[in-house]
Amino acid sequence: MFSCCETMASCSQDSATATEEERTETLPSQKREERLRKFRELHFKRNEARKLNHQEVVEEDKRLKLPANWEAKKARLEWELAEDGKKKECAARGEDYDRVKLLEITADDAERWERKKKKKNPDTGFAGYAEAQFRQYQRLTKQIKPDLEGYEKQREDCGEDFHPTSNSLIYGTHVPTKEGIDRMVEDVEKQIEKRAKYSRRRAYNDDADIDYINERNAKFNKKAERFYGKYTAEIKQNLERGTAV
Numbered sequence: 339m340f341s342c343c344e345t346m347a348s349c350s351q352d353s354a355t356a357t358e359e360e361r362t363e364t365l366p367s368q369k370r371e372e373r374l375r376k377f378r379e380l381h382f383k384r385n386e387a388r389k390l391n392h393q394e395v396v397e398e399d400k401r402l403k404l405p406a407n408w409e410a411k412k413a414r415l416e417w418e419l420a421e422d423g424k425k426k427e428c429a430a431r432g433e434d435y436d437r438v439k440l441l442e443i444t445a446d447d448a449e450r451w452e453r454k455k456k457k458k459n460p461d462t463g464f465a466g467y468a469e470a471q472f473r474q475y476q477r478l479t480k481q482i483k484p485d486l487e488g489y490e491k492q493r494e495d496c497g498e499d500f501h502p503t504s505n506s507l508i509y510g511t512h513v514p515t516k517e518g519i520d521r522m523v524e525d526v527e528k529q530i531e532k533r534a535k536y537s538r539r540r541a542y543n544d545d546a547d548i549d550y551i552n553e554r555n556a557k558f559n560k561k562a563e564r565f566y567g568k569y570t571a572e573i574k575q576n577l578e579r580g581t582a583v
Contacts, residue, residue: 478525488515 405411428435493500499508550556 481525 424439425435428438496508499506502508550559
């Protein structure tokens with residue numbers, strides 16, 4: 339009986355020793371696996387950061403190569419596309435786009451846009467034919483909408499002669515389209531109609547009294563007469579008759 343108990347005790351002692359040895363071996367292996375896992379995570383994060391940095395460098399290089407006003411042009415093109423979409427929607431519903439647009443504009447926005455428009459091309463009055471012609475040129479160029487499709491088609495048809503040199507024979511062979519001629523005629527008719535509303539310079543009246551020394555003084559006297567003539571009419575008559583007190 340004693341020998342059996344000793345055998346059981348020795349077996350339990352041996353199993354306990356084996357368990358402790360397994361635990362001792364398991365702990366370093368777990369630590370090693372944990373370190374390897376963290377290393378793999380750090381390696382993955384480093385690769386991701388390197389990839390993102392490369393993408394940012396490429397995007398920054400693209401932005402630097404773009405024109406300085408690219409953002410404004412892009413916003414303008416997006417706005418024009420949105421406006422075209424709204425116009426098509428209004429046309430599909432049978433509504434007037436200008437009327438719908440005015441309903442969405444507040445009074446403050448309309449006043450601010452009007453001030454901004456006057457600032458861009460202010461009408462300072464007639465100062466000379468050169469200034470008037472330049473203002474008209476600016477107004478007409480702003481209304482031009484280039485036909486990019488026609489431009490590309492013409493460049494394909496002309497080939498190397500699209501940019502003529504001294505040896506090119508393309509000069510004078512261009513025939514304008516019917517749509518282009520109609521636009522020109524419409525614009526000329528608008529100019530004639532607008533010009534007809536201008537008041538002509540009044541002819542000089544030989545019978546009028548000369549109470550001025552130059553043209554500037556004549557304009558001042560006309561303004562003074564317009565505002566104060568009814569109050570000074572009697573004084574003026576007395577001075578002319580010599581009966582003024």
